[in-house]
Amino acid sequence: MPADDPTNEQPTGADLTRPDLTREVVALFAAIHRRYAQxxxxxxxxxxxxxxxAKALLAAEQPVAMRRIAEQLHAEPSNVTAIVDRLESRGLAERRPSPGDRRVKLVAATEAGLRVIADLRARTPFASQPLERLSxxxxxxxxxxxRLLLGD
Structure with a gap:
């Protein structure tokens, strides 16, 4: 874009401190979160x-270590154990020993679990592809x- 193009302007100090703009951006983050959660x-x-x-089951579409599910859910491993216990009792997931390390338990969706996963994905177009409209x-x-906001 040419330097004199107004759409190429850098934000001014006043733009950076506009409380209404900050509120709007934060409200948009909240709306995205609400839509995803609902x-x-x-x-x-x-x-x-x-x-x-449901998130744990989705994570177990391919065999995955319990600790990896805990990371994805931002949950304590002990909480994930209870979640996986429930999925197992419903016949949606099973625990398997890891072929590479017998100390590690993998969680894998069963055939019934894979059918539920397919239905969950079909019912969550926004949550499954929230960035679909972006190039x-x-x-x-x-x-x-x-990342810049988070300081990463």
Whole structure:
């Protein structure tokens, strides 16, 4: 863009401190979170799953270590054990020993679990693909801006 193009202007000090703009951006973050959570809850309900159980099942689409599920859910491993116990009791997931390390337990969706996963994905178009409307370059720019906000 040419230097005299107004769309190429850098933010001024006044723009950076506009409380109304900050509130709007924070409200948009909250709206995205609400939409994601509501859609995920609504998709899990017909299967009598909590949102965390549904997320754990989705994580176990391919065999995955319990600690990895804990990381993805931002949960304590002991909480994940209870979640996986519930999925196992419903026949949606199973524990398997890791072929590479007998100390590690993998969690894998069963055939019934894979059917539930397919339905969860079908019922969560926004939660499954929240960045679908963005181009690859826009996704990278958004990632970089979010990293900047977090100081990463």
């Amino acid at each position: 859609e995920s809850e609504a998709a899990a309900a017909p299967h009598e799953l909590t949102p965390l159980q 690859g370059a826009q996704r990278e720019e958004l990632r970089d801006l979010l």
